Amino acid sequence: MFWRRWCGLFLDQKRRKKSDATYKNYKHILGEFVDQLPASVRFIDQVNADVLDSHMRYLESEKAAPKTISNKMMVVSFMLKAAGVATPSKMMELPTVEEEIPEPYTREDLQALFKAMTPEERVRYTFFLDTACREKEVAHAQWADLIDGKYWVRKKTFKARGGKERQFSPKSHETRLIPLTRELMDMLNARRKSSKSQRIFPNEWGDPEGHFLRKFKAVAKEAGLNCGECETTISEGRFTKHPAEVSCLTRPVCEKHYLHRLRKTCATFWHEKHIPIRTIQSWLGHKSLETTQKYYVASAIPRIVPPPCSYSRRICSNSSTLVLLSTRSSLGAVRPEAESRVYGFQ
Incomplete structure (x- = not known):
């Protein structure tokens, strides 16, 4: 089957199943891939490791970050697998992506x-x-x-x-x-x-x-x-x-501040308050427990942490106050709905 025809069918499937933003992202990535294919590669069964490696070299020449290259090639791999190509991911050697170290706000x-x-x-x-x-x-x-x-x-x-x-x-x-x-x-x-x-x-x-x-x-x-x-x-x-x-000395463009840091900070708060790791995984919406452990809580998180009966922690700093309160339910589980995190401003 021709590349462009199959890409169109694949994208039609994604339009029905994915969000508009995801569909547009897939369309851009696959359009970029097809446009960079050699003229001699017209059919899906002509794909090989050299074709995929050539596209990765193109992305590198465009100064794409390793994570961007890896994400784009995975979309290409999804499309190839849907077209019947066996284990397309094994035909490509993806760049090494440095794992992001959690950095919650203090x-x-x-x-x-x-x-x-x-x-x-x-x-x-x-x-x-x-x-x-x-x-x-x-x-x-x-x-x-x-x-x-x-x-x-x-x-x-x-x-x-x-x-x-x-x-x-x-x-x-x-x-x-x-x-x-x-x-x-x-x-x-x-x-x-x-x-x-x-x-x-x-x-x-x-x-x-x-x-x-x-x-x-x-x-x-x-x-x-x-x-x-x-x-x-x-x-x-x-x-x-x-x-x-x-x-970022003069403009609001500092790379150290992003919304995911608030997400990581919240997960760290939950961990500090002895919320069970499986509960944190559920609240974060992670399929993998490893993802929760690796990215959103303390790096040396123990497998089982017995929650305390009750505690309160107060941190004061001149005009600002942060209060964390936690109580136990009758079943012994920590009830975040009973907690209060209060910021004082003057």
């Missing part, structure tokens, strides 16, 4: 971040910090997803601006319930009274908010937490775009 950094936020920003990023949700899981959160003090992360269909119907699915389609802290529930209850949207965090047009990361980086700069060493190229100009070299 309590001092969190106090600085939340002190620099507006009231609106505090609600948004408290949601990130207290639920460990991914960006799109927060962007698509609806009031109907709040059930008995828990956030129901689930697949949903919604109408975007213009009436177009769209779908959202959690990563790996992992539907789950995440208990909310008392502080976050108080914030959300107050917010709901004045909300006119079915979404908890809509943008100005009523669609899911898409600028959480950009706004979070601006908060980090305002809080004085930028490292001052990051340099990157951005597009500037309202009508005519042009590339500009900028530094």
